[in-house]
Amino acid sequence: MIDHSLPLVELHRHLDGSIRLETILELADQHGIALPANDVAGLAPYVHIDKSAPGLMAFIDRFEHMTGVLVDADACRRVAYENVEDAKREGIDYIELRYSPWFMAETHAMNPSEVMEACADGIRAAERDTGVRANIIGILSRTYGVDTCLKELDAILAHRDHIVAVDLAGDEVGFPAYLFQEHFKRVRDAGLHVTIHAGEADGPQSVWSAIHDLGAERIGHGFRSVEDAELVAYLAENEIGLESCPTSNLHISAVESYASHPIKQLADQGVKFCLNTDDPGISAINIVHEYDVAATAVGLSHEQIRQSQIDALDMAFLSPQEKSRLQLKVTQGRAL
Numbered sequence: 001m002i003d004h005s006l007p008l009v010e011l012h013r014h015l016d017g018s019i020r021l022e023t024i025l026e027l028a029d030q031h032g033i034a035l036p037a038n039d040v041a042g043l044a045p046y047v048h049i050d051k052s053a054p055g056l057m058a059f060i061d062r063f064e065h066m067t068g069v070l071v072d073a074d075a076c077r078r079v080a081y082e083n084v085e086d087a088k089r090e091g092i093d094y095i096e097l098r099y100s101p102w103f104m105a106e107t108h109a110m111n112p113s114e115v116m117e118a119c120a121d122g123i124r125a126a127e128r129d130t131g132v133r134a135n136i137i138g139i140l141s142r143t144y145g146v147d148t149c150l151k152e153l154d155a156i157l158a159h160r161d162h163i164v165a166v167d168l169a170g171d172e173v174g175f176p177a178y179l180f181q182e183h184f185k186r187v188r189d190a191g192l193h194v195t196i197h198a199g200e201a202d203g204p205q206s207v208w209s210a211i212h213d214l215g216a217e218r219i220g221h222g223f224r225s226v227e228d229a230e231l232v233a234y235l236a237e238n239e240i241g242l243e244s245c246p247t248s249n250l251h252i253s254a255v256e257s258y259a260s261h262p263i264k265q266l267a268d269q270g271v272k273f274c275l276n277t278d279d280p281g282i283s284a285i286n287i288v289h290e291y292d293v294a295a296t297a298v299g300l301s302h303e304q305i306r307q308s309q310i311d312a313l314d315m316a317f318l319s320p321q322e323k324s325r326l327q328l329k330v331t332q333g334r335a336l
């Protein structure tokens with residue numbers, strides 16, 4: 001279903017939700033960390049979700065064994081590097097990887113600023129080695145509250161030159177977007193882009209708030225926008241694109257089935273979107289899988305999926321020149 005004459009772009013993937021089982025096992029072994037199993041097959045059921053979990057926060061608990069092995073900067077660098085290698089294997093030409101330095105640092109009391117730097121190092125090295133273009137989105141984990149997020153923002157902005165945008169993730173219901181207006185004013189003042197997780201666990205007012213209070217240019221998930229016709233029209237008219245992650249939505253029980261996923265209805269009404277994996281290491285999927293289910297189970301048309309691939313590049317936090325270069329590289333590369 002992927003059109004190989006176009007760049008394959010993924011814009012919504014959590015770096016710390018994308019750690020190989022083999023890497024978890026190796027890091028645990030090196031650092032004497034206890035795991036519930038000592039081989040890939042045994043560990044998989046503790047990390048992967050293959051059926052619905054009861055809600056977003058239960059899903060976030062599945063990160064335990066991933067963050068559990070992030071013991072130091074070397075571990076972060078390795079995981080970041082492997083994220084880009086995995087993107088290469090999936091045929092991705094450009095990827096935006098996101099992470100919350102506070103969340104990654106917490107288990108082993110690392111310095112969040114060092115986590116930012118180590119991951120950026122790993123990503124840049126892997127870009128050079130693989131030829132995949134990658135950019136970084138810093139995440140504020142709203143679940144930690146307003147004050148801690150200010151400290152997290154300091155750690156992110158200390159590495160401003162390595163990132164293209166800032167996101168807000170975590171408990172959407174308990175920590176609404178408007179609480180973080182001061183944070184995102186600083187983000188915009190720093191010349192960075194804004195994308196916000198909204199309309200996933202909470203309703204349309206959360207998406208409105210992400211746009212009006214925080215200046216969101218894109219929305220992570222956003223499928224509950226479908227509940228508000230005025231919002232759907234606004235998204236379409238203002239070309240605020242949705243970073244859609246159908247399997248992840250199914251896994252947190254936010255939608256009942258692929259067939260009932262609102263992205264089809266939103267696409268029919270002219271809302272821009274792109275397809276993404278969110279946390280492929282937990283959902284046990286890759287981007288090819290998401291394109292496959294979009295065409296079959298979700299019921300998007302061939303043309304809608306092709307358009308979403310075009311829109312993914314359009315929605316990317318790249319300059320127009322970088323987008324043209326990426327398209328040219330794909331056209332020339334695939335012709336060889």
Ligand SMILES: [Zn+2]
Pocket residue numbers: 012014169197220278
């Ligand atoms: Zn996400």
